[in-house]
Amino acid sequence: MTGSVIKRKNGSYLIRISLGRDSTGKRLYHTETVNDTKKEAERRCRELVAQFERGGVVSQDKVSLNVYLREWLEVAKKPKISARTLGDYADVLERYVEKGIGRLPLSKVTVLHVQGLYAEMNDNGLSGLTIRNLHSVLNQAFKQAVRWRKLSYNPAADVELPSRKRQNIIRAFTKEQALIFLRTVDGKPKGLLFEVALHSGMRPGEYLGMTWDCVDWEAGTVRVEKAVTRPKGQKPFLGPPKTPESRRTIPLPQSLMKKLRVHRTEQLQERLLAGARWEDLDLVFPNSLGRIQNERNLTQRYFKTSLKEAELSKEFRLYDLRHTCATLLLLANENVKVVSERLGHASVRLTLDTYQHVLPSMQKQATETLANMLES
Numbered sequence: 001m002t003g004s005v006i007k008r009k010n011g012s013y014l015i016r017i018s019l020g021r022d023s024t025g026k027r028l029y030h031t032e033t034v035n036d037t038k039k040e041a042e043r044r045c046r047e048l049v050a051q052f053e054r055g056g057v058v059s060q061d062k063v064s065l066n067v068y069l070r071e072w073l074e075v076a077k078k079p080k081i082s083a084r085t086l087g088d089y090a091d092v093l094e095r096y097v098e099k100g101i102g103r104l105p106l107s108k109v110t111v112l113h114v115q116g117l118y119a120e121m122n123d124n125g126l127s128g129l130t131i132r133n134l135h136s137v138l139n140q141a142f143k144q145a146v147r148w149r150k151l152s153y154n155p156a157a158d159v160e161l162p163s164r165k166r167q168n169i170i171r172a173f174t175k176e177q178a179l180i181f182l183r184t185v186d187g188k189p190k191g192l193l194f195e196v197a198l199h200s201g202m203r204p205g206e207y208l209g210m211t212w213d214c215v216d217w218e219a220g221t222v223r224v225e226k227a228v229t230r231p232k233g234q235k236p237f238l239g240p241p242k243t244p245e246s247r248r249t250i251p252l253p254q255s256l257m258k259k260l261r262v263h264r265t266e267q268l269q270e271r272l273l274a275g276a277r278w279e280d281l282d283l284v285f286p287n288s289l290g291r292i293q294n295e296r297n298l299t300q301r302y303f304k305t306s307l308k309e310a311e312l313s314k315e316f317r318l319y320d321l322r323h324t325c326a327t328l329l330l331l332a333n334e335n336v337k338v339v340s341e342r343l344g345h346a347s348v349r350l351t352l353d354t355y356q357h358v359l360p361s362m363q364k365q366a367t368e369t370l371a372n373m374l375e376s
Contacts, residue, residue: 002018003017003018003045003046004016005041005045007038012033013038014032015034015041015044016029017031017052019148019149026075028148030048030052062107063106064103065101065102065103065105065109066097066098066102068141068150069093069097069102073086073089073090076144082240083231084231084240084242087230087231089137090232092133092134093137094232096117096121097117106145106150106151107150107151109142111157114138114155115159118135118162121134131161131162132161132162135156135159135161139154139156139157142157170323170327170354170355171316171317171320172320172328173324175328177310177312178198178324178328180311181194181198181312182194182195182198183310188306190285190298190303191306192256192263192285193285196222196252196256196260197318197325198321198324199252199253200222200325200342201325201326201329201342201343202224202322202344203227203246203319204319205228205242205295206226206344208228208295209226209227209228209238210222210283210285211225211226211238211281212282212283212284214226215260217257219251220252220257221250221251221252223247223250224241224247224250225241225247226238226240228295238281238292243344243346245344246344247344248341248342250342260284267286274288274289277289278290279291295318298318322343323355325342325343326343326354326355327355327358329342330355330358333366336348336352339351
């Protein structure tokens with residue numbers, strides 16, 4: 001650990017302390033101006049060096065929490081996480097931190113500030129899950145600030161968090177509603193897309209990012225290897241799936257595979273008609289010019305229209321096709337592990353937590369099955 005004292009033209013002294021390197025190899029420094037004698041500047045320099053070596057905070061700059069968080073995302077997180085996750089981090093910080101405690105100097109943020117933010121979010125009706133998601137991001141950022149000697153302690157470490165209870169409502173078609181929906185969309189524009197979504201349980205970004213090289217005609221399967229990433233304010237692009245567990249192979253019914261073959265032929269004809277305007281991303285479900293399908297347009301122009309025609313609730317969302325796949329499989333007593341793998345969940349526990357509304361029916365069926373075995 002080294003420090004230097006440099007005399008300025010105006011008679012003041014600049015103290016410069018080397019803080020080592022960040023995760024990218026860039027050198028980090030702490031600088032401080034002393035408007036006093038050289039002896040006092042040297043004393044302050046020694047004090048700062050000793051403070052750093054004890055593991056204490058050195059930085060006393062007035063950089064705001066917002067500025068620090070942007071630096072943290074760029075330097076510490078961008079090289080390690082996907083563009084999708086980086087965008088999620090930036091979005092949650094912009095939404096809940098930027099206009100509030102984000103304006104405070106980083107060095108002035110306390111446990112009470114963070115606890116107050118969470119309390120305000122709770123009072124505004126935000127779910128415990130949303131608060132915990134934000135906490136996960138802030139906690140990482142403050143831990144890094146401690147490692148970079150910008151803070152002496154993590155102000156998010158000792159806050160009290162709300163329960164993990166999910167407040168979001170899981171909506172799913174019943175078996176009868178699913179059949180009505182499938183009959184309604186059969187042969188319609190984007191109808192095959194909706195069929196694949198419901199049968200596969202894929203996330204919208206996954207089937208909209210699926211390419212033809214991921215379709216195995218002989219095995220009758222599709223592989224999830226890509227997903228549409230939509231960074232805020234940027235053009236969407238194909239990136240890796242959400243998690244390592246999201247990379248998976250999903251079997252599809254032969255009837256769907258036959259429809260996909262017909263769809264492939266029709267798409268090649270569309271491509272010829274579009275000519276040079278066609279953007280060849282090899283997508284299974286692109287827009288009319290081969291580009292990534294706009295999810296909002298897909299929802300409003302096709303999904304909501306299909307719901308209305310099928311006389312189903314307009315409250316259903318595109319994502320609910322995934323929920324329907326999972327719910328119907330669980331109600332049919334399919335193995336939870338199999339369902340979890342189909343959905344690309346990180347764990348069986350996540351599947352059970354998400355679809356806990358199905359558990360009572362599963363328990364009742366399990367009870368009846370056991371009774372029939374023991375009473376026969």
